[in-house]
Structures are given as structure tokens and as C-alpha cells.
Amino acid sequence: MAEFSDYIVYVDESGDLGLRNIDRGFPLFCLAMCVFPIQDYANTTVPAISALKFQHWGHDGVILHENEIRQRKGDFKGIIQNRENELQLIKDIHNIITEANFQIAASVINKAALIKKYSNPWSPYELAVHFCLERLHRLMIGKGQPGKTVHVVFESRGKKEDHELELAFRRIIAGNNSWGWEVSDFGTISYEPKFLPKKTNIAGLQVADLVARPLALKVMRPEQANRTYDVLNTKIHRVKQFP
Template sequence: MSEFSDFIVFVDESGDHSLTSIDRQFPVFALSFCVFDKVDYINRVVPAVQALKFRYWGHDAVILHEHEIRKSKGDFTFLLTNRALREGFYADLHQIVADAPFRVIASVIDKVKLTERYANPWSPYEIALHFCLERLLMFMQGTGQAGRRVHVVFECRGKEEDESLELAFRRIVAGERQWGYRQHRFSDLEFEPKFARKSTNSTGLQLADLTARPLALKTLRPDQANRTYAVLAEKLYAIKEFP
């Protein structure tokens, strides 16, 4: 069995990857890989998120979800009742993201431009996944992780979708879906996809969920104020906007 990597990777997305019915209000797909050093994750990131939950809910069973936070739904309806409480929560959450030591590898696909440029394009998800895995490989090679097993954690989306994603993932890391002139040695490491339900209450998946939409919005509306992106920009290892 391969030695485990010093890093753990959590993945989230924003937008859908359909090319047959493109939402003209949000015609992009973003994929975000959040790479954590396991020591930092255990000792700094998880305790900070747990403390936030106990501070605002009195327990840690709540799951941070960007959509529900933004819409003040579910466990976040309290954000509608008290302006000072809402501003305090947003400030605390923003600070956690800012302080958390992790790197971001991301890809944002403009689906309209993709269909205009290519007659039979790959799925936006596969394009984004390919880019992110290539840059993840480069990151791992540069941090002395060669020969180790790297777990890449995705949130479950459904049996068929998860099986399709796992197949695409394994084809890429097996070198079956090379593109361009540069050949990447995925065999230097052992990349292992893992799928977790939202109910597992994974801190890493929850933080990854907070990153994908700001990255997508930066491409979609580059001149719009984007406080979270300003923080994420300092954590970017790589980002690719395509095409």
C-alpha cells in the first residue's frame, strides 16, 4: 500500500455542466480543488469551523452550504432576523476562509464560448477536471509527494453521476485522456477519488463549497465586487478560464 500524502483535497462546483440547456443568467461551470496540509487541517481548520458552529448554533450538526447561507434558508434563517448578528456571522465566516491555510486549483468554463468554438466539445466537467488534476499533479510533484496516495474528495451527486465522474477521473490519471503537447506523469502518484454525502458534515467539503461560486462570478462578472474572491486570489495555485 502506498504511503498517504501529506495533503487532502476537497472538491466542489458551481453551475451545471449541461451544454444542451445553458442558463443564460449563469452560463459558466466552475470546479474548485481545495488542497489542505493534513496537519493544518486537523489542528487549525477543523477547530475554527467547529468553534463557529458552536458560537452561532450551540452545536456542530449544522452544515455550511453556500446556497443556503446566501439565501438565508434552513439553518441560516436567523440571518434574516438581526442585522448585527448577520454581519457578525459573515465577518466570522469570511475570516475563517481568509485564515485557513489551503491552496486553490480551479477551472471555470464559459459554456457559451465553448459551444461556439467547438462543434463537439468535451463535457465542461471533464475539461475542468482534466485541468485541475494536471495542476494538482504538478503541486504534488513540487511538494515531495511522489509515490504517495492522494485522496480527492467529492460530494455525492447521485449514483450515475458519481460513477461517470469516477470513470472520467480514473481515465485521466491512467493517462488515457491526454491533451496538448505536454505529457503528465500521473503514475508518479496514486490518485484516489472518494465520494462523501453532505450528511457526513465534512469540514473540507463545506469550505470547498464556499469557494466555487466566487470563482465562477469572477469570470462571469469581472467588474462586480467579490470579497471572497479577493481572499481566494491569495490562495490560488492555478486557475484556468476556458476557452
């Protein structure tokens, strides 16, 4: 059995996968992998996120969700009704992200450009996973992880969807794709996908959720002010844009 890696990877997305009726206001699909040193994650990031929840809600059952924060829904409806509270919450979240030790490997797929360029385009999700895994692998090699098992944690999207993604994940790792470009050699490191539902309240998945949309917005509107991206900028290992 391979030794466990010193790193843990959490993955989330922004945007839908549909290639029909593409939203022209947000035609992108972004997948973000957040790579944490396990010791720092367990001893610093997780306690910091729990402390934030106790501070603002009095309990740690809240799940930080970018869409709900932005739309002022769910657990965020009451707290964000007060502008001062909203600004303080955003500031505290940004502080946690700033202090957290992690790196980002991401991919942004322009779906409108994809269907324009290819008559029979590949799945945006599989493309994004492929590109992110390539960049993750280079990062892990650089951090001395060959011979170890790296767990890559996704938010569950349903039994059928999880099964399909796991098959695609393992095809990519095995080099069994037919996309026509050079196949990466992932053989020196073992990558194991894990699928956990949102309700498990995993801190790393919540960080990945907060990261994905700001990355996509920076690609779509690079000149627009983007406070969260500014916080993330020093943590970005690579963002692959396609096509």
C-alpha cells in the same frame, strides 16, 4: 502500499453541467480543489469551523452551504434575518478562510463559449476535472509528494454520477483521454477519488463549496466587488479558464 500524502484535497462546484438552455446570467461551470496540509486541516481548520457553528447555532450539525447562505434558506433563514447577525456570520466565515492553510486549484468552463467553439463539446465536468488534476499534480510535485497517495474527496452526486466521475477520473490519471492535447504524466503520484454525501458534514467540502462560486463570479465579472474572492486571492495556485 504507497505512503499517504501530507495533503488532502476537497472538491466542489458551482453552476450546472447542462449545455442546453444555458443560463445566460451564469453560463459558467466552476470546479474548485482545495488542498490542505493534513496536520493543519485536522488541528486548526476543522476545530475552527466547529467552533463557528457552536457560536452561531449552539451545535455543529449545520452544513455551511454557499447557496443556502446567499438565498437565506435552511439553517441560515433565521440567523440571517437579522442584518447584524448576517454580517457577523459572513465576517467569521471570512476569518476562518483567511486563517486556514490551503491552496486552490480551479477551473472555470464557459459553457456558452464551449458550445460556440466546438460542434461536439466535451463534458464541462470532465474538462474541469482534467484541468484541475493537472494543476494539482504540479502542486503536489512541488511539495515533494511523489510516491505517495493523495486522496481527492468529492461530494457525492448519486451512485450513477459518482461511478461515471470515478471512471473519468481514472481515465485522466491513466492518460486515456482522446481530447487531442498533450497527455499529462500522473504516474509519480497515486490519486484516489472518494465520494462522500453532504450529510457527512465534512469541513473541507464546505470550504470548497464556499470557494467555487466567488471564483466563477470573478471570471464572469472581474471588475465587480467580490469580498470572498479578495479573501481567497492569496490562496489561489491557479485558475484555468476554458475555452
